[in-house]
Amino acid sequence: MKPLRTQSFTAYVGLDWADTKHDICLQEAGSQQREFACVAHQVECIDEWAKSLQQRFGGPIAIALELAKGPIVYALQKYVFLVLFPINPLTLAKYREAFKPDRERFKRAEELQKYAGIAPVTERSGKKRWVHWRWQCPTFLRQTFVECAGQTINKSFWARAWRRSK
Secondary structure, eight states: OOOOOOOOOSEEEEEEOOSSEEEEEEEETTOOOEEEEEEESSHHHHHHHHHHHHHHHOSOEEEEESOSSSHHHHHHTTOTTEEEEEOOHHHHHHHHHHHSOOTTTOSSHHHHHHHHTOSOEEEEETTEEEEEOOSSSOHHHHHHHHHHHHHHTTTOHHHHHHHHHO
C-alpha cells in the first residue's frame, strides 16, 4: 500500500449537496474561522463560485463532498485547482455520531476515553505489569480517534515533538 501524498491546501471546503442548492462550509488554511454559504444548483452559479475561490485563494483547494459521482462532482472536476475528496455517506454518518457531544452520558473526558477504548488499561500479575488498549469497545470510534490524532502530527508542534520522542 502506498502512503498518501501530502499536499498543502490554501483552503478547505465541505460541500453538502442537494437537488436545488448546495450548502458550503469554507475554512482558509491556517485560520480557525469558518464561513458558510449556499450555492444554487445551476451551472452558472457553480462556475461563478468556483472562479471566486480561485481568485481568492489560488490553489490547490480541498473539497470534501458526500458522493463520488453526480452532477456537482462533474461540474467541479473541470477545475484543476480543486482537489475533490469523495466521502462515503455511511462513514460520514458514523463520524458525526462519534463526535456528537453527549454531555449527559460523558460528564468527564476520561469517561469518553474509557468508552472509546483509548484510555490505557494497566494489568498486573505478580511482578509483571503491562499496558494495553481496552479490547471491548466500539472499534470504529477508537479508530476515529487514532486517525484524528495521526492527522495532528503534521499540524501541531507538540504532537510532532511527542511523536519524534517515541
